[in-house]
Amino acid sequence: MLSIMPERTSEELDLLFGALADATRRGIVEQLAVGEATVTELAAPYSISLPAISRHLKVLERASIITRSQQGRWRSAQLSPTSLASAATWLSQHERLWAERFDRLDDHLARLASVQPTLTETESQTPTKS
Template identity: 70%
Template sequence: MLSVREHPTSEELDLLFGALADATRRGIVGQLAGGELTVTELAAQYPISLPAISRHLKVLERALIITRSKDGRVRRARLRPSSLANTSTWLAQYERLWSDRLNRLDDLIAKEAAISPQAHKTRMKPKNISEEGA
């Protein structure tokens, strides 16, 4: 099951983690867990503009998290099925240290997605939330 492929480069990991470091994108990933969706369908869940969604999708695609296809005038996005295999064996060396945290992430992302992608008010307009202190 674990296909043989080169482990990800540093740059690929930058892209991967960078892509996941955004609530909207995690929400999109969650939405796609249920199957492929069009850009408009995805966008409907968020209070941001379509161009913004479009770019998030591009980021996810670049990070190899999703793939996209064109169907008439509609574009559908879907989760890329084999990305895990790429990292799997390499991942194992730290898994022990991280499994607990991962479990939590696993659930959370599923939840964040399933429940309401809307739930990411944290990054919206309302006001400036205190972010990085450094």
């Protein structure tokens, strides 16, 4: 398999998936997907304290999901280029072993690539036995 992404160690994957296993942190990632933001901006949607946000950011940074920079007294966070892809790669590698399921994901991704989809559609759940 062509290596686009560097091999992640097990610990790196622990950090990566672990960082995503929290709603606040996923929210921050979503917010950062729109664009770079300061800590206070990132904290705004939540009712938790700034130190709590600060620590969430540290978790995301340790997982290489974000990078941080400072200008003046403002520190901004931005999404790291390849991070989430590592998680996606792990998933796709294991999904690959279920052919139809993989196809479905691939189809899904292909559509996402082309246009902005309307995200509600009845789905046909076909339980496939291995």
